Amino acid sequence: MGCQRNGFKKESFILSVDVGTTSIRCHVYDKEAKIQGACTTKVDPLYPEVGYVEMDPDAIWKGFVTVVKGAVQDAGVQMRQIDALGISTQRGTFTTWDRRTGVPFHNFISWQDRRAADLVKSWNSSCTMKAIKGMLRMLYFMTRQKRMLAASLITFSTQHVTFRLVWALTNYKQVRQAVAEGNCCFGTIDTWLLFKLTKGEVHATDYSNASSTGIFDPYQMCWSGFLSSLVSLPLSIFPKVENTGQDFGSTDPSIFGVSIPIMSVMADQQAAVFGECCFDVGDVKITMGTGTFVDINTGSKPHTSVAGLYPLVGWKIGSEVVYLVEGNAADTGTAIKWAQELELFSDVRDTSSMACSVSDSDGVCFVPSFSGLQAPLNDPKACASLMGLKPTTTKSHLVRAILESVAFRNKQLYDTMLRENIPITKIRVDGGVSSNDFVMQLTADLFGRKVARPQNCEMSCLGAAFVAGLGVGFWKTKEELKKLQSTDEAFLPKGTPKSGAHSPSQEYIPVLQSWERAIQRSMNWYKP
Numbered sequence: 001m002g003c004q005r006n007g008f009k010k011e012s013f014i015l016s017v018d019v020g021t022t023s024i025r026c027h028v029y030d031k032e033a034k035i036q037g038a039c040t041t042k043v044d045p046l047y048p049e050v051g052y053v054e055m056d057p058d059a060i061w062k063g064f065v066t067v068v069k070g071a072v073q074d075a076g077v078q079m080r081q082i083d084a085l086g087i088s089t090q091r092g093t094f095t096t097w098d099r100r101t102g103v104p105f106h107n108f109i110s111w112q113d114r115r116a117a118d119l120v121k122s123w124n125s126s127c128t129m130k131a132i133k134g135m136l137r138m139l140y141f142m143t144r145q146k147r148m149l150a151a152s153l154i155t156f157s158t159q160h161v162t163f164r165l166v167w168a169l170t171n172y173k174q175v176r177q178a179v180a181e182g183n184c185c186f187g188t189i190d191t192w193l194l195f196k197l198t199k200g201e202v203h204a205t206d207y208s209n210a211s212s213t214g215i216f217d218p219y220q221m222c223w224s225g226f227l228s229s230l231v232s233l234p235l236s237i238f239p240k241v242e243n244t245g246q247d248f249g250s251t252d253p254s255i256f257g258v259s260i261p262i263m264s265v266m267a268d269q270q271a272a273v274f275g276e277c278c279f280d281v282g283d284v285k286i287t288m289g290t291g292t293f294v295d296i297n298t299g300s301k302p303h304t305s306v307a308g309l310y311p312l313v314g315w316k317i318g319s320e321v322v323y324l325v326e327g328n329a330a331d332t333g334t335a336i337k338w339a340q341e342l343e344l345f346s347d348v349r350d351t352s353s354m355a356c357s358v359s360d361s362d363g364v365c366f367v368p369s370f371s372g373l374q375a376p377l378n379d380p381k382a383c384a385s386l387m388g389l390k391p392t393t394t395k396s397h398l399v400r401a402i403l404e405s406v407a408f409r410n411k412q413l414y415d416t417m418l419r420e421n422i423p424i425t426k427i428r429v430d431g432g433v434s435s436n437d438f439v440m441q442l443t444a445d446l447f448g449r450k451v452a453r454p455q456n457c458e459m460s461c462l463g464a465a466f467v468a469g470l471g472v473g474f475w476k477t478k479e480e481l482k483k484l485q486s487t488d489e490a491f492l493p494k495g496t497p498k499s500g501a502h503s504p505s506q507e508y509i510p511v512l513q514s515w516e517r518a519i520q521r522s523m524n525w526y527k528p
Contacts, residue, residue: 013077014474015260016086016465017064018268018458019189021045021112021290022333024060026067027461028075028082031474033484035456037075039067046107051114054107057095060189061196065255079256084263084472086464088271089189091212094161096168096175096237097192099183102200105174108189109164112290112330112371116163117380117526120156123163123231132230147219150304150311158372158380159330160214161188166231179234186237188213190265197262199252206244207321208270211313216241218302218311218323244270244315245467264467268460269293270314272430273324275463276454277482282425284417286410286443286451287459288433291371292329294413296422297322307416308375317467327416329409330371331384332433338370339402344395352438355400360511363388364401365518368409373523376416383525387518406433407442408515414447427451428488430459437491444491446508455486 013036017026021043028037041063046054072079092111097104109115123129136152139145156163165186169175178184187195191205210216210223215233217224223238242248244266250259266274273285273295281299286292295312296303302311303325314322336348345351365387372380386398417424427449433439434457444451456462469475475484 010081011077012081012083012474013075014084014086014465014469015068015071015082016088016461016468017067018088018271018461018464019043019060019064019090019193020268020460021090021110024063024067025458025461026071027458027465028071028077029462029465029469033462033465033481037071037073037077039070039074041067045110045112049115051117053110053113055093055110057097057104057108057192060108061193064193068256079258079260082260083474084468085251085260086264086266086466086468087190087193087262088266088268088460088464089193089209091188091209091267091269092159092161092214094165094186094188094213095192096172096178096184096186097195098178099185099203102195104192105178105184106168106172108192109168111159113164114158114371114380116167117158117372119163119167120158120380123156128230146304147302153305155308155378156214157374157378159328159374162214162227162231162233165215165233169233179237182236184234184237185239187239190267191239194248194262194265197251197255198249199254202249204240204242204248204265206242206265206267207313207316208244208267209265210241212267212269218313221313221321243317245317245471247471261472263471264464266315266464266467267312269295269326270312270324271461271463271467272459273297273314273463274466275459275461276428276430277478277485278426278428279322279478279482280425282423284424284427285459286427286429286434287431288332288406288410288429288439289431290333292332292406292409292413292431292433293326294328294410294417295324295326296417296424298325298422299323303420303422305420307419308378309416309420315467317470325417325420325422327375327413329368329413330374331368332406332409333431334370335366335368335384335402335405336433339399344399348436351399351403352436354396355403355438358394358396358400361401361404362390362393362397363514364393364397365515366398366401366405367515367518367522368402368405369522373519376412377519377523379523381526382519382523385518385522387521388514403436403438404442404511405515406439407446408512410443411446411512429453430457432457440491441494442508444493448493450493451491452488453491454488
């Protein structure tokens with residue numbers, strides 16, 4: 001690959017940017033998928049009111065441009081050596097903007113934002129929803145189509161874009177006016193970045209991002225006309241949905257000095273699955289970042305869950321569509337960052353040894369639900385709490401309780417997946433919190449099976465780079481990508497369980513039970 005200049009063969013690279021909840025990072029990858037240059041900048045969330053979480057669109061844009069330039073500089077290469085750009089973004093965070101000027105009508109409303117909690121609650125308990133669900137159950141009974149059953153079990157959540165967008169349309173007059181004039185664009189972060197990078201030429205998203213909004217029908221592979229008309233969302237504002245790996249257009253040369261082909265746009269969790277090379281049915285990826293996301297590759301069919309998990313499009317490349325089923329816990333990194341701000345510890349790297357310095361948490365239970373509780377409990381009104389405090393409780397006990405809660409939530413999600421009868425082949429873990437050995441070991445113990453962690457825990461960036469690289473022939477096949485995987489560290493459960501028995505360590509059963517009691521007491525705390 002690469003071009004001849006003055007008789008010299010220029011090496012070429014793939015550029016990938018991941019826009020997360022707390023940071024924007026860019027990596028420059030070589031043929032071996034090694035990082036040759038990197039640059040990171042912080043994302044500062046805004047909290048204008050209790051329960052509101054926003055981000056400044058201009059700050060996201062400036063941060064994006066900064067990290068691209070910074071990473072290329074750090075790699076000591078030229079922009080023209082970049083073959084393609086891949087973009088991975090947090091999901092469910094959106095804004096709306098003026099189609100002509102590109103100026104946003106409001107800040108990004110984050111996936112963590114709870115302003116629509118009451119709206120969600122009233123819709124979930126409304127007569128309309130009950131009637132629709134009854135009708136869908138009847139249709140399932142008559143047709144035995146699993147998607148009818150899935151639709152009859154849907155519960156709206158604040159993490160879906162749906163009701164936060166309904167809220168924006170209700171509360172922002174400018175947005176309503178722009179919709180009436182046919183001048184309003186809606187988009188998640190990837191869509192906004194594509195619009196900016198192409199100077200308004202492209203208003204698009206990909207299947208992985210679209211399927212993460214809650215407004216997309218993964219069975220029909222299009223925006224849901226039924227849901228949109230039910231809650232009065234105008235389909236005219238939605239972006240075109242494209243393949244995950246394809247030519248989205250090129251960056252305007254005024255931005256980086258040259259035009260770079262944008263060859264992949266991908267939702268961060270799906271990108272992490274791709275980066276972990278979980279290409280086979282039953283492969284599991286657990287990302288422990290700001291939140292925890294457990295994803296299983298279910299192959300060419302969406303999985304119909306009866307336990308609050310949701311089917312997503314993993315990626316669509318060419319004619320191949322790969323589906324995932326996902327469960328999540330919203331407050332993993334958030335809980336650890338909160339503990340650090342309280343000065344329970346100064347360096348995150350100390351938490352593992354602090355937790356191991358005490359034999360147990362002294363009966364202290366921590367419930368990590370700053371943003372409510374997700375599957376299998378689904379309670380947006382739950383509060384975060386510390387219970388069982390005593391005069392003997394030390395900082396180490398508190399830290400251990402917080403780390404235990406992360407592993408306990410992993411266990412809850414894992415058990416939910418087992419109840420769904422999904423065969424599990426391998427488990428790979430990534431994300432910032434996965435660098436914590438205590439959490440990793442406890443997770444392996446509770447699962448009763450091997451859990452692998454790659455050397456580099458930032459997989460979303462790599463996944464988007466892999467898809468973009470495949471698109472321009474930088475890498476040829478998925479098999480080639482598997483060979484590039486960095487060596488793992490494997491965590492094995494203590495005391496190998498009897499064959500086939502995936503039982504958690506016995507010592508943790510009472511601790512888990514009292515933690516589950518603490519969860520019950522934290523539920524339905526916030527009153528409307």
